[in-house]
Amino acid sequence: MARKKIPPPEYVAPITVRSVIEELPEAEVRQALLSSGDSIAYQFLKSWENPKNKNKDLSLIARDCEFSISHFCKIWEHYNLQRGMMLMVGKVPKVMLDVAEDAQSKMENCPRCDGMGEIQHEKIEMRPDGEVKVSLTRVCPQCKGAKEIRVSGSRDARALMFETMKLTGQRGPLVAIQQNFGERLGQTVGTIEKMIGWGEKQ
Numbered sequence: 001m002a003r004k005k006i007p008p009p010e011y012v013a014p015i016t017v018r019s020v021i022e023e024l025p026e027a028e029v030r031q032a033l034l035s036s037g038d039s040i041a042y043q044f045l046k047s048w049e050n051p052k053n054k055n056k057d058l059s060l061i062a063r064d065c066e067f068s069i070s071h072f073c074k075i076w077e078h079y080n081l082q083r084g085m086m087l088m089v090g091k092v093p094k095v096m097l098d099v100a101e102d103a104q105s106k107m108e109n110c111p112r113c114d115g116m117g118e119i120q121h122e123k124i125e126m127r128p129d130g131e132v133k134v135s136l137t138r139v140c141p142q143c144k145g146a147k148e149i150r151v152s153g154s155r156d157a158r159a160l161m162f163e164t165m166k167l168t169g170q171r172g173p174l175v176a177i178q179q180n181f182g183e184r185l186g187q188t189v190g191t192i193e194k195m196i197g198w199g200e201k202q
């Protein structure tokens with residue numbers, strides 16, 4: 001019985017350290033390796049920058065340093081997350097101010113009279129002296145003629161602000177000393193993400 005011919009698989013170029021790095025901005029890759037604090041990554045960078053290896057394939061340099069793709073990816077991910085955090089942190093003061101402003105009460109045009117202070121109201125009055133008085137409007141019952149009313153600030157912004165200031169949902173003293181740095185960092189990141197999210201929602 002003739003065997004069914006299986007077509008040869010399409011050639012797929014193997015993923016190598018070189019093929020990964022070539023797709024990325026070189027200066028940033030070098031910066032990521034340099035700032036990683038990782039001895040193997042640093043060794044790979046030094047070897048890459050060595051004029052002796054000028055024409056050597058980057059993947060071979062990586063292999064000689066036992067620098068794997070997954071190792072590089074972890075360093076690249078960490079570097080970009082840190083950069084993203086730094087950019088995000090730079091936006092925090094402005095976003096915090098936005099949240100604080102959204103949380104504040106403000107005066108707005110009265111919706112009942114549309115900021116006119118009066119509403120339509122036809123009234124015909126006969127005075128004792130026989131004079132007929134016709135009025136077409138009356139003072140707005142909502143703003144009492146002030147034209148503006150006070151509107152509460154955003155509930156979400158207020159909740160977020162109080163949460164950030166640790167004024168709500170706290171057990172024990174308002175200022176708690178967190179022993180675990182990782183936990184504190186995680187909370188800070190969470191708060192920053194929430195605030196940035198809030199700012200972008202507006």
Ligand SMILES: [Zn+2]
Binds near residue numbers: 111113140145
């Ligand atoms: Zn009004």
